[in-house]
Amino acid sequence: MSHTSSSGDEPIVWVRSSGVRRSLGLRELWHYRELVQFLVWRDVKVRYKQTVLGVAWAVLQPLASMLVFALIFGRLAGMPSDGVPYPIFALAALVPWTLFAQGMTQASGSVVASEDLIRKVYFPRLVIPIAAVGSSVVDFAIGFVLLIGLILSYGIRPGPQVLWIPALVVLAVATAVATGLWLAALTTRYRDVRHLLPFLTQLWFFATPVAYPSSLVPAAWRPLYGLNPLVGVIDGFRWALLGADTRPGPTVAVAVIAVLVMLVGGTAYFRRAERVLADVI
Amino acid sequence: MSSDVVLRAEGLGKQYRLGQRARVHDTLRDALASEARALARRLRGHDHADGPDETIWALRDVGFEVQRGEAVGIVGRNGAGKSTLLKILSRITEPTTGQAWLRGRLGAIIEVGTGFHGELTGRENVYLSGAILGMRRAEIVRRFDEIVAFAEIDRFVDTPVKRYSSGMYLRLAFAVAAHLEAEILLVDEVLAVGDAAFQKKCLGKMSDVARRDRTVLFVSHNLVAVEALCGRALWLDQGRVAQDGPAGQVISQYLRSTSAPLTERAWLDPAQAPAADGVRLTRLRVRRADGDVSDRLTVATPFIIECEYDNDRTAGTLLVHLEVHNEKDVLLFDVGPPLDTWPLPTPSPPGRLRTACHIPGHLLNDGLHRVTVTVLRDSAPIIRQPEALVFDLDDVAEGRGGWYEKWPGAIRPRLAWEINVPVPCGSP
16 A cells, blocks of 8 residues: 655655555564554553453463363373373463464454554554464463473473474464464454354364374374474474473474465465455454 | 655545445355355356446545645545545555655544553553554653643543543543654544633644644644634545635635534634734634523524734724625625714724624524625725625524424514504594
8 A cells, every 4th residue: 555665864655556566564564563562562451451360360271271181181081191290291282372372363353353443543454463462472471481380390300402492482473473364354354254263273273282192193194284383383392391202393394384374475465455454344 | 756745645536335345245154155146147148247336436536735834724524535535645545546645754643542442541541542653662751741741631640541531531632642743744633522621722732733844634624723723725525626725715615615604713823814904813703692602593692793803003993894695695784883873993003903793683584694804994995804704593483483484584683563553543
């Protein structure tokens, strides 16, 4: 829609119909990075102001899931857990999984929820789904502290491979942003994508080794299974934090490429959809 | 662009498809169903069974240039394309045709309170709303105290805004927007907030902004504000530029075409005010004689047509004449002070002077009336403002005896009558 360039210190904004020629708008996005921070801060603040327990939710949620999982899968079903106690095995997966699932869900509804802003103010629309994922990163940070505390209380001392954690978090966030962008853009056009989302999340959950170890997946299926970036993330978490024998293999590289393609494609698709956003929603 | 043009629009147009919302399919199910129907039509060989799309041009071929430091008012009826134009220039929506260039940092205030969240405190909302409007964190920090002082909410700055009164909320919201550091400011109808005192303050703030070498595009239904703030006006009619020129002229033309009352005009900026021969108009207004601030006038209301002006010369006597036309353009009267009964100080003193004409209730008929104001010095007209004021008189039920059609006649005086007085027989 527009193009910003600088001549001297005065930016010149060029407003026109962009048709299909649209850049990804990354430079402008960078320019608005403070707004991303503010929106994340708002989401987190508002979320915890409106609840009785406040920030405790970010701790209680994964903890409660862990207990339920430990009871049903660990005790009742006797699920193997890569040689670590099941509760900690589950939590090491639940924390990054929640980061992804919550990020994706919030990103996909974010644009429709920000209708009012979109009709009244200009800013790069990409800011909205990205900030939505950002607020789930804050929850993740709290859950992660809990996870580390629990790991230490089990007497497990992570080795130097723990340094891979940031890269794994980036991969989980990138996956959430990539899928979130597609879903957010689709939701603005087709409102029933919303109803599809819980189903998609559930399927994805089963295709990810959260409740079970990835070693249960038959070897023939492994290459396909490994394309799910969350497989690499969660195996990586268990390897880096718990010392489990789940060091992500070369399929992770393929997953990373897949995420990058989805990220670029999602950004482009989102940028196309945002052209008519203020007119449609 | 030449160096002093900061905004140039060329052939801007915006087309909306009627029922566009429905056509983009709210659900996947609809989308699939419509694809299926389209396929079926193609198979049957009807390619264009839908017929041409129903479209509407909200804006059509709009072109203009704005110089640095100009304040341009955009006037027009509802739906004339004013807001669409601002939304295109502020990049909220894309034009269908044409293009525009804007040089300098752009700030757009399409609505006050954009991005406010009720759960957050006043302080938090200042930061949030400022960031959404495009302010840098450092900038907000620097101007924070100024914003809070302007909004007059210092005691409540750490209270969630959901507990604010609506007045406080609007004041804070406007204050944030008013402190945007933009070289080009696009403002849509945001002065219609708050009480009269705060509106006055907002207006003052806006004229400060306009004076500081910044460029302002200002959409408002408040023609008094447009004329007070803007040297130039753009009148949009059905999406096209109907007229572009000095604000006073454009507004008069616009008023002639419309039925909007304009009961007050004020010229804050002496450079913009109508002036000649040492006399400068500062304010014209129509107001109720009983001092009631409501601007509703009825055929029964006594009211005052008031004219204020600065006189710089001590020579001669100043007089104001009023011509009042009704909506059919019939001249009802053309009057000045009756000289034989009204000893005027000669010469008129310098300084700000006021002339008021009291018009009794029960004189005029209902409907729109236009007032042309002429200032004369020693019987020679020096300033003439054609149709400077427009006032509307509402009808009243009183005295109509249950008859509710439009009362005929150019005027509707209440006269003295003697009714059914018996006449003695045989009198001559």
